[in-house]
Amino acid sequence: MNIKTIITLSLLPLLTWGCSSESPQQQAERNSNQAQETEFTEFELEHGIGPVTERITLGELDLEKVAKGQAIFNSKCTACHEFDRRFVGPPYMDILERRSPEFVMNFILNPGEMARRHPEGQKMLAEFLTVMPFQNVTKEEARSIVEYFRTRTSDQTSQ
Numbered sequence: 001m002n003i004k005t006i007i008t009l010s011l012l013p014l015l016t017w018g019c020s021s022e023s024p025q026q027q028a029e030r031n032s033n034q035a036q037e038t039e040f041t042e043f044e045l046e047h048g049i050g051p052v053t054e055r056i057t058l059g060e061l062d063l064e065k066v067a068k069g070q071a072i073f074n075s076k077c078t079a080c081h082e083f084d085r086r087f088v089g090p091p092y093m094d095i096l097e098r099r100s101p102e103f104v105m106n107f108i109l110n111p112g113e114m115a116r117r118h119p120e121g122q123k124m125l126a127e128f129l130t131v132m133p134f135q136n137v138t139k140e141e142a143r144s145i146v147e148y149f150r151t152r153t154s155d156q157t158s159q
């Protein structure tokens with residue numbers, strides 16, 4: 001090895017470091033994205049952030065809850081949601097095929113934080129450009145709304 005080769009080799013890492021295509025700003029953004037992904041537990045990523053922190057068991061369809069959920073839905077949700085088409089917010093036809101019951105409940109009970117902080121909420125906010133306002137429903141009422149959604153899946157309506 002002659003001296004020229006040695007100098008070139010020792011400069012190589014410096015050169016490639018200098019040529020890195022990422023700007024410091026991009027690097028900072030990437031770091032903060034990584035931080036955001038690890039900010040949540042696996043449960044929270046899948047089921048949302050809010051008062052529901054454990055899996056729930058749906059069990060047999062409870063018709064009393066269905067009726068209660070339907071009444072709340074008609075009075076507090078139809079201003080922005082329909083079952084079969086996008087409105088102010090997303091449609092609900094297949095929501096329980098796309099989301100877990102826990103996710104739906106956490107969204108209903110904690111919509112502001114879900115839209116601003118949760119990766120799935122942020123995606124929806126980018127699409128719908130409105131933060132869903134909290135509709136003043138209790139955890140039990142949110143559970144009834146889930147029961148109502150169980151009767152409105154695409155499977156059942158297409159039969």
Ligand code: HEC
Pocket residue numbers: 072073076077078079080081088089090095099103104105107108111115121124125126128129130131132133135137145
């Ligand atoms: C003022 C309009 C508005 C009202 C009223 C409203 N929502 Fe929403 N909802 C939205 C918007 C907009 C989104 C999309 C997410 C976002 O941007 O915050 C959304 C998202 C959701 C989601 C998440 C959907 C998904 O695909 O994951 C659920 C669940 C939901 N709403 C349930 C309800 C329920 C139940 C009610 C009634 C108690 C209700 N919303 C009332 C506007 C509304």
